[in-house]
Amino acid sequence: MSGTFVGMPAFPTAAKAALGDTQLRHNLSHATGVIRAKRSKLVAEVEENLGWEDLRLAGAAVKDRALRDLETNLVLLEERLSAAGATVHWARDAAEANAIVVAVAKQHAAEEVVKVKSMVTQEIGLNEALEAEGISAWETDLAEIIVQLGHDLPSHILVPAIHRNRAEIREIFIREMGLVGKPAPEGLTDEPAALAGAAREHLREKFLRAKVAVSGANFAVAETGTLVVVESEGNGRMCLTLPDVLVSVVGIEKVVPSWTELDPLLRLLPRSSTGERMNPYTSTWTGVTPGDGPQEVHVVLLDNGRTNALADEVGRQALRCIRCSACLNVCPVYERTGGHAYGSVYPGPIGAILNPLLKGTGDAQTDSLPYASSLCGACFEACPVRIDIPEVLVHLRSKVVDGHRDDTVSKLEAVAFKGAAYVLSDAKRLSLAERGSGLAGRVLSRFGRTTLPGGRRAAGRIPGPGAAKWTSARDLPAPPAESFRAWWKRTDGGTK
Amino acid sequence: MTTARDEILGRVRRALADVEPDREPVASPRLAERPHAEVVDLFAERVEDYRAIVERCTPAQLARKVGAAVPKGATVVVPAGLSVAVKGATVDDGTLTSADLDAIDVVVTDARVGIAETGTIVLDHTAGMGRRAITLVPDRHVCIVRTDQVVADVPDAVELLDPARPLTWISGPSATSDIELDRVEGVHGPRTLHVIIVG
Numbered sequence: 001m002s003g004t005f006v007g008m009p010a011f012p013t014a015a016k017a018a019l020g021d022t023q024l025r026h027n028l029s030h031a032t033g034v035i036r037a038k039r040s041k042l043v044a045e046v047e048e049n050l051g052w053e054d055l056r057l058a059g060a061a062v063k064d065r066a067l068r069d070l071e072t073n074l075v076l077l078e079e080r081l082s083a084a085g086a087t088v089h090w091a092r093d094a095a096e097a098n099a100i101v102v103a104v105a106k107q108h109a110a111e112e113v114v115k116v117k118s119m120v121t122q123e124i125g126l127n128e129a130l131e132a133e134g135i136s137a138w139e140t141d142l143a144e145i146i147v148q149l150g151h152d153l154p155s156h157i158l159v160p161a162i163h164r165n166r167a168e169i170r171e172i173f174i175r176e177m178g179l180v181g182k183p184a185p186e187g188l189t190d191e192p193a194a195l196a197g198a199a200r201e202h203l204r205e206k207f208l209r210a211k212v213a214v215s216g217a218n219f220a221v222a223e224t225g226t227l228v229v230v231e232s233e234g235n236g237r238m239c240l241t242l243p244d245v246l247v248s249v250v251g252i253e254k255v256v257p258s259w260t261e262l263d264p265l266l267r268l269l270p271r272s273s274t275g276e277r278m279n280p281y282t283s284t285w286t287g288v289t290p291g292d293g294p295q296e297v298h299v300v301l302l303d304n305g306r307t308n309a310l311a312d313e314v315g316r317q318a319l320r321c322i323r324c325s326a327c328l329n330v331c332p333v334y335e336r337t338g339g340h341a342y343g344s345v346y347p348g349p350i351g352a353i354l355n356p357l358l359k360g361t362g363d364a365q366t367d368s369l370p371y372a373s374s375l376c377g378a379c380f381e382a383c384p385v386r387i388d389i390p391e392v393l394v395h396l397r398s399k400v401v402d403g404h405r406d407d408t409v410s411k412l413e414a415v416a417f418k419g420a421a422y423v424l425s426d427a428k429r430l431s432l433a434e435r436g437s438g439l440a441g442r443v444l445s446r447f448g449r450t451t452l453p454g455g456r457r458a459a460g461r462i463p464g465p466g467a468a469k470w471t472s473a474r475d476l477p478a479p480p481a482e483s484f485r486a487w488w489k490r491t492d493g494g495t496k
Numbered sequence: 497m498t499t500a501r502d503e504i505l506g507r508v509r510r511a512l513a514d515v516e517p518d519r520e521p522v523a524s525p526r527l528a529e530r531p532h533a534e535v536v537d538l539f540a541e542r543v544e545d546y547r548a549i550v551e552r553c554t555p556a557q558l559a560r561k562v563g564a565a566v567p568k569g570a571t572v573v574v575p576a577g578l579s580v581a582v583k584g585a586t587v588d589d590g591t592l593t594s595a596d597l598d599a600i601d602v603v604v605t606d607a608r609v610g611i612a613e614t615g616t617i618v619l620d621h622t623a624g625m626g627r628r629a630i631t632l633v634p635d636r637h638v639c640i641v642r643t644d645q646v647v648a649d650v651p652d653a654v655e656l657l658d659p660a661r662p663l664t665w666i667s668g669p670s671a672t673s674d675i676e677l678d679r680v681e682g683v684h685g686p687r688t689l690h691v692i693i694v695g
């Protein structure tokens with residue numbers, strides 16, 4: 001059984017711990033670097049032939065159109081699914097959705113289910129709910145097996161085990177596989193191909209015997225009642241094809257109005273997520289097909305806070321998210337802290353806005369998330385559906401601050417700004433602080449310790465009360481070697 | 497008691513009180529037209545990029561090419577209605593279990609559409625392609641694509657495909673990038689994809 005995010009500390013505390021883990025930082029910066037390079041190459045290819053921006057605009061427009069008319073689209077989706085032989089369920093929250101899946105599994109006396117990687121079933125804690133009823137939930141995506149067998153938590157949307165390297169994965173497989181099924185082969189090496197082969201062997205017996213499968217969906221087409229799952233390994237195809245019963249949990253924001261409007265999204269998603277022209281496998285299905293695949297198909301349409309997000313005029317754009325994880329891979333904060341520090345299944349820039357939007361502001365952990373950003377804007381640039389994450393972050397910060405107006409203890413940002421006020425309020429102190437930081441800028445630029453997106457250098461800590469707290473877990477852009485005040489004095493306002 | 501359905505739809509309606517629906521479908525950006533021969537060449541190139549085996553042949557050569565794509569002594573399953581006869585192959589009649597399919601080495605099928613820009617093959621699981629399980633469980637998939645089935649890009653394919661059918665979009669052999677983002681071919685789907693382009 002995997003761990004849970006409940007009771008995680010607020011972002012600054014968790015981030016500080018993660019920053020001390022050099023293996024984690026190495027694994028992350030390697031992985032995000034590789035994926036960024038692949039993505040840029042393909043974006044450039046589309047740019048040359050077609051225009052990446054036009055495709056982004058089309059993708060954003062399709063999702064907006066779906067959301068603007070969500071009620072009509074959901075009712076149509078339900079009607080078309082039912083007409084195609086699927087049973088449609090509605091769930092207001094995680095508990096309702098879990099109860100529906102558990103009931104279906106129990107109807108078939110299933111002691112286990114196989115699962116396709118799905119963010120939404122992690123969001124609702126489905127594995128734990130099934131296990132509480134004595135039903136084993138087997139994750140089948142390679143990264144998810146690594147996380148599940150390692151009794152670990154996912155740390156990235158697309159590559160949940162991005163924080164693990166091959167040697168660690170080998171150890172987990174050797175230690176754990178035999179406890180829950182076919183053991184890892186003798187003499188397993190840490191070659192990625194050998195590790196993938198071990199997972200193939202381990203899971204095949206589970207695929208061949210499973211009666212019930214659980215999936216999410218990347219898209220749900222209202223006009224036709226078609227669900228779409230985008231994947232790489234074929235574990236999705238196994239789950240969607242071999243068992244007799246299929247239950248898909250689908251967030252209500254996954255709806256796409258018409259069949260042809262799937263197009264921009266199918267072109268944007270793989271290029272933005274894995275940096276491929278197309279992912280190895282995409283499966284689409286419309287209810288039940290006699291003689292082919294599951295003959296009993298359930299679809300659970302889930303709210304769980306999505307209508308809260310929809311009611312937020314600035315924040316509702318976050319529901320366009322197609323979970324590609326491009327924003328994670330370009331985020332300087334994510335690259336250094338990893339996903340666990342966000343305390344949620346949705347980490348990184350999208351997590352920093354989605355969690356407060358879904359859950360509402362008010363608890364310390366959620367409230368700290370909109371601050372887990374330097375507002376550099378790289379996430380917006382990378383987002384295939386043009387979600388203006390920085391805009392939503394600023395909007396949510398003001399909501400958090402409004403919620404804490406009456407607090408006696410000042411919150412993180414208030415403290416940091418008090419520090420800034422202390423430094424800025426006295427000209428002498430300001431120039432001293434500047435000289436200190438200007439020096440740091442020269443030293444750091446000489447050693448080129450860190451580079452932020454856009455090639456800016458990063459500094460370590462900035463001085464002043466409160467500022468240390470603000471920067472202890474963040475890399476700030478390095479100050480210039482000469483401050484504006486020093487430059488003004490030296491050049492007499494630029495005249496010398 | 498209000499049902500979950502009514503409550504969710506009510507919340508959606510209230511959340512969107514300030515918003516007007518937009519009833520005009522979004523048109524997708526399209527690539528400039530190119531000669532079909534170039535499109536087919538690009539298709540071959542892009543499928544190969546995924547480390548699939550790609551061969552081209554004339555209709556007269558097809559049966560020989562398919563025969564040669566099946567390793568000696570391998571067991572083969574084919575769907576009913578396949579465009580070419582494969583010697584010694586079992587024709588799927590829907591009764592083979594998953595375990596039976598797991599004991600078969602090779603599957604040979606036709607395709608519905610090939611997409612050049614992304615190097616993708618789409619199966620709609622009608623005659624010549626068979627039910628989904630037969631192209632999933634065996635470890636080697638030999639897939640025949642006719643040149644007249646190849647289109648330029650994803651929107652062209654979406655237009656041709658019938659969403660009422662189950663569809664499988666295949667871009668190269670099964671793969672994962674989950675270990676240090678290193679692409680490794682061969683996880684759960686067929687580890688070898690052998691594409692024969694005819695025409």
Ligand code: SF4
Pocket residue numbers: 272320321322323324325326327328350379382383384385386387
């Ligand atoms: S917010 Fe945009 S970039 Fe981030 S995961 Fe969602 S779609 Fe991808």
